[in-house]
Amino acid sequence: MRSLAPRWVTLLLIAGWLTVSACHHGTNVGAAAAESGYNGAVTFRIVNHSWLDVTVYLQQGTRRDRIGTATATSTTEFHVAVRSIANGGDYRLFGDPIGSRQTVRSEPLHAQDGDVVTWTLEDNLARSFIDVR
Numbered sequence: 001m002r003s004l005a006p007r008w009v010t011l012l013l014i015a016g017w018l019t020v021s022a023c024h025h026g027t028n029v030g031a032a033a034a035e036s037g038y039n040g041a042v043t044f045r046i047v048n049h050s051w052l053d054v055t056v057y058l059q060q061g062t063r064r065d066r067i068g069t070a071t072a073t074s075t076t077e078f079h080v081a082v083r084s085i086a087n088g089g090d091y092r093l094f095g096d097p098i099g100s101r102q103t104v105r106s107e108p109l110h111a112q113d114g115d116v117v118t119w120t121l122e123d124n125l126a127r128s129f130i131d132v133r
Contacts, residue, residue: 040113042085044078044093046070047120052097054121059092059105060085070095070121085111093119093130106130 048054048070057064058080065084070076085091093106104125109117109132118131 040082041079042082042111042113042115042117044080045116045118046076046078047118048072048074048076050097050121050123050125052099054095054097054104056119057094057096058085059094060089064094067093069098082111082113093117095119095121095125095128097125104128 044056044067046054046056051072053072054070056067056070056078058067067078067080068076090108090110092108095104097103102125104121106119106128107130109130116133118133119128120130121128
């Protein structure tokens with residue numbers, strides 16, 4: 001009788017490789033800042049009072065770069081390199097709740113090294129507010 005162990009090992013390795021590949025797909029500007037050690041970075045603290053996870057994007061003009069996902073009813077922090085924000089220029093934060101058609105967008109902000117941007121997302125997204133220090 002032949003052992004199935006080699007097949008299971010092969011399947012597990014393939015599954016692991018597919019998982020890692022899926023995680024590295026697309027642009028994630030937060031990952032670039034994490035690798036740089038947060039030098040020349042803006043910190044985004046997302047306080048999510050909503051019952052839904054919210055995908056957060058950095059919007060510059062018509063371009064959106066995914067920062068990450070803010071977990072429901074918790075605070076999530078992201079670090080983005082200032083150099084990834086076009087010339088340290090103006091940007092907005094854009095929130096897209098998972099499982100909802102309603103979105104939210106901040107007012108225009110200007111990127112500066114060392115900024116801590118706290119975006120509080122309320123359950124009713126229209127009541128959300130932002131603070132920059």
